[in-house]
Amino acid sequence: xxxxxxxxxxxxxxxxxxxxxxxxxxxxxxxxxxxxxxxxxxxxxxxxxxxxxxxxxxxxxxxxxxxxxxxxxxxxxxxxxxxxxxxxxxxxxxxxxxxxxxxxxxxxxxxxxxxxxxxxxxxxxxxxxxxxxxxxxxxxxxxxxxxxxxxxxxxxxxxxxxxxxxxxxxxxxxxxxxxxxxxxxxxxxxxxxxxxxxxxxxxxxxxxxxxxxxxxxxxxxxxxxxxxxxxxxxxxxxxxxxxxxxxxxxxxxxxxxxxxxxxxxxxxxxxxxxxxxxxxxxxxxxxxxxxxxxxxxxxxxxxxxxxxxxxxxxxxxxxxxxxxxxxxxxxxxxxxxxxxxxxxxxxxxxxxxxxxxxxxxxxxxxxxxxxxxxxxxxxxxxxxxxxxxxxxxxxxxxxxxxxxxxxxxxxxxxxxxxxxxxxxxxxxxxxxxxxxxxxxxxxxxxxxxxxxxxxxxxxxxxxxxxxxxxxxxxxxxxxxxxxxxxxxxxxxxxxxxxxxxxxxxxxxxxxxxxxxxxxxxxxxxxxxxxxxxxxxxxxxxxxxxxxxxxxxxxxxxxxxxxxxxxxxxxxxxxxxxxxxxxxxxxxxxxxxxxxxxxxxxxxxxxxxxxxxxxxxxxxxxxxxxxxxxxxxxxxxxxxxxxxxxxxxxxxxxxxxxxxxxxxxxxxxxxxxxxxxxxxxxxxxxxxxxxxx
DNA sequence: CTAGGGTTAG
Numbered sequence: 001x002x003x004x005x006x007x008x009x010x011x012x013x014x015x016x017x018x019x020x021x022x023x024x025x026x027x028x029x030x031x032x033x034x035x036x037x038x039x040x041x042x043x044x045x046x047x048x049x050x051x052x053x054x055x056x057x058x059x060x061x062x063x064x065x066x067x068x069x070x071x072x073x074x075x076x077x078x079x080x081x082x083x084x085x086x087x088x089x090x091x092x093x094x095x096x097x098x099x100x101x102x103x104x105x106x107x108x109x110x111x112x113x114x115x116x117x118x119x120x121x122x123x124x125x126x127x128x129x130x131x132x133x134x135x136x137x138x139x140x141x142x143x144x145x146x147x148x149x150x151x152x153x154x155x156x157x158x159x160x161x162x163x164x165x166x167x168x169x170x171x172x173x174x175x176x177x178x179x180x181x182x183x184x185x186x187x188x189x190x191x192x193x194x195x196x197x198x199x200x201x202x203x204x205x206x207x208x209x210x211x212x213x214x215x216x217x218x219x220x221x222x223x224x225x226x227x228x229x230x231x232x233x234x235x236x237x238x239x240x241x242x243x244x245x246x247x248x249x250x251x252x253x254x255x256x257x258x259x260x261x262x263x264x265x266x267x268x269x270x271x272x273x274x275x276x277x278x279x280x281x282x283x284x285x286x287x288x289x290x291x292x293x294x295x296x297x298x299x300x301x302x303x304x305x306x307x308x309x310x311x312x313x314x315x316x317x318x319x320x321x322x323x324x325x326x327x328x329x330x331x332x333x334x335x336x337x338x339x340x341x342x343x344x345x346x347x348x349x350x351x352x353x354x355x356x357x358x359x360x361x362x363x364x365x366x367x368x369x370x371x372x373x374x375x376x377x378x379x380x381x382x383x384x385x386x387x388x389x390x391x392x393x394x395x396x397x398x399x400x401x402x403x404x405x406x407x408x409x410x411x412x413x414x415x416x417x418x419x420x421x422x423x424x425x426x427x428x429x430x431x432x433x434x435x436x437x438x439x440x441x442x443x444x445x446x447x448x449x450x451x452x453x454x455x456x457x458x459x460x461x462x463x464x465x466x467x468x469x470x471x472x473x474x475x476x477x478x479x480x481x482x483x484x485x486x487x488x489x490x491x492x493x494x495x496x497x498x499x500x501x502x503x504x505x506x507x508x509x510x511x512x513x514x515x516x517x518x519x520x521x522x523x524x525x526x527x528x529x530x531x532x533x534x535x536x537x538x539x540x541x542x543x544x545x546x547x548x549x550x551x552x553x554x555x556x557x558x559x560x561x562x563x564x565x566x567x568x569x570x571x572x573x574x575x576x577x578x579x580x581x582x583x584x585x586x587x588x589x590x591x592x593x594x595x596x597x598x599x600x601x602x603x604x605x606x607x608x609x610x611x612x613x614x615x616x617x618x619x620x621x622x623x624x625x626x627x628x629x630x631x632x633x634x635x636x637x638x639x640x641x642x643x644x645x646x647x648x649x650x651x652x653x654x655x656x657x658x659x660x661x662x663x664x665x666x667x668x669x670x671x672x673x674x675x676x677x678x679x680x681x682x683x684x685x686x687x688x689x690x691x692x
Numbered sequence: 693c694t695a696g697g698g699t700t701a702g
Binding site: 155162194220224226248256259260261285286325360388392425427 | 697700701
């Protein structure tokens with residue numbers, strides 16, 4: 001069967017299902033929103049209908065930040081020698097030369113002590129400089145100068161000082177400043193609340209909001225936009241709904257910022273339907289609005305729909321920005337869609353975002369995940385600015401391609417370029433060592449990362465080391481690492497051990513690991529299958545029957561194994577065991593291929609010891625979805641085209657061997673993303689080093 | 693009088 005992918009189909013198995021679609025819940029939310037809309041229509045009848053016809057007045061343009069930095073008349077710097085320094089600072093800030101501005105301030109500070117009275121407009125400029133540079137040192141110096149020189153700030157300047165602390169993440173000082181303010185206005189409240197949200201203290205944000213609501217009984221659209229972010233952070237829909245209702249009562253729900261924040265809140269709290277409703281009634285669909293709803297669909301695993309929305313956005317004539325392209329590249333990464341990604345890459349450059357760090361990092365990730373590590377490298381080297389995420393993406397790319405030496409070289413280059421590695425960097429480096437069998441280097445890094453780089457090994461780093469040991473067949477050592485870990489072993493650690501047991505055929509320890517995993521994630525289908533297969537392999541019929549019984553009782557259903565392949569910009573899905581008529585040509589070609597690879601040493605492998613997918617029929621392996629997909633891809637593309645497959649399950653031993661040899665006889669590159677990792681097959685070899 | 697708000701990458 002060769003189906004063009006229809007909406008939702010590709011998401012059922014592959015994507016996360018963290019948002020169970022409880023019909024009742026959605027129904028309630030929809031009716032809630034319906035009421036909300038009625039309420040709004042009632043509250044502002046005429047405006048509403050104007051809005052729905054797209055005639056809603058545009059929001060006022062933001063006033064430009066230029067001007068307003070004139071020297072304060074009554075308080076110029078009065079010691080002759082330093083006069084002009086303040087004016088200089090203000091001018092430097094206007095030219096965005098923030099570092100120079102702070103340096104000039106330092107001169108003023110050291111040479112004139114507190115004799116120079118710095119005016120309000122200069123402080124204002126210094127606040128901008130500190131915020132732009134995120135300079136904690138700068139904040140402390142500017143603030144202490146103000147206090148020590150006896151300058152008495154007014155409410156405006158106090159708010160600016162508060163903002164300066166908030167934006168630099170100095171929330172303890174900001175809280176003190178806020179508490180000590182002789183008077184506060186709405187701006188003060190909004191500023192401190194947005195700081196709390198930025199630092200992830202969503203509950204505190206709500207507490208302060210409630211105090212503000214009761215004490216001042218006021219709030220603006222800005223307050224709601226910020227509070228929606230707090231609700232989104234809580235990932236619970238109820239508070240957000242309450243705020244939505246308040247926003248409607250205050251007649252700010254149509255505000256462009258509030259609308260976007262609402263879309264984001266609803267999608268992050270699990271209701272893409274409500275997010276869509278808010279998007280539908282947005283008076284003016286801005287770039288950010290589109291971006292937010294696209295991000296929402298992507299978050300829920302509806303990658304196809306997200307891509308459709310992106311093309312709709314394109315047609316609507318709205319300007320696309322670096323946010324848009326970054327997201328689209330990431331969506332393409334999940335869809336394995338080289339064509340769409342290439343177009344997005346072109347669009348990115350055409351629209352003038354070719355230097356954007358986030359979008360380029362997404363591209364590095366895309367190219368390296370889809371077997372084009374040289375392209376990833378090219379994008380990376382052309383980036384004028386790189387951050388730790390960019391480095392991590394490329395290092396992980398080399399690791400996944402089984403090119404550990406290059407990954408280590410990059411890591412060293414990163415250190416020499418004074419980029420600080422983080423825990424993700426070490427994950428990439430350690431797994432690169434593991435994939436390439438660089439066990440000495442891996443151990444050295446694992447043992448020194450805490451002391452040398454202040455990154456304590458976490459569970460995932462342990463899992464990497466367990467895999468490293470597992471590859472070498474050192475199962476007892478791997479088990480010891482789990483037992484002696486300074487924290488409770490995680491599922492990932494046991495899973496790494498289980499993989500090692502599967503590859504090295506250690507049933508006893510494998511059974512132990514599988515039981516542990518089963519105990520920790522009793523709702524996950526694949527764990528039942530693994531356990532079931534292991535019991536069957538051990539001949540433990542009774543245990544197997546009991547697992548099967550529990551599975552039935554919980555209503556979990558075995559899903560068929562699926563593979564998707566991109567051919568000529570279309571995605572096609574194949575299901576294991578499908579023998580329907582349109583397959584005839586695919587099967588014929590497959591049989592021909594199988595006999596060809598037999599000449600290169602192919603011997604069918606028996607069912608692997610612990611497959612992820614239930615296999616009841618012995619001779620079914622010819623009909624495995626990955627073989628069907630490869631056969632289809634080979635028939636329908638030209639000789640040099642690489643094939644890209646995504647599949648719901650871990651590739652089996654037999655398919656892995658078969659695909660390896662197929663790349664040898666056909667000269668193709670075949671890239672497979674399976675449930676556990678990435679395989680790049682070329683010339684009879686696989687990047688995973690035959691361990692997965 | 694000024695100031696405070698929404699979306700992206702490993």
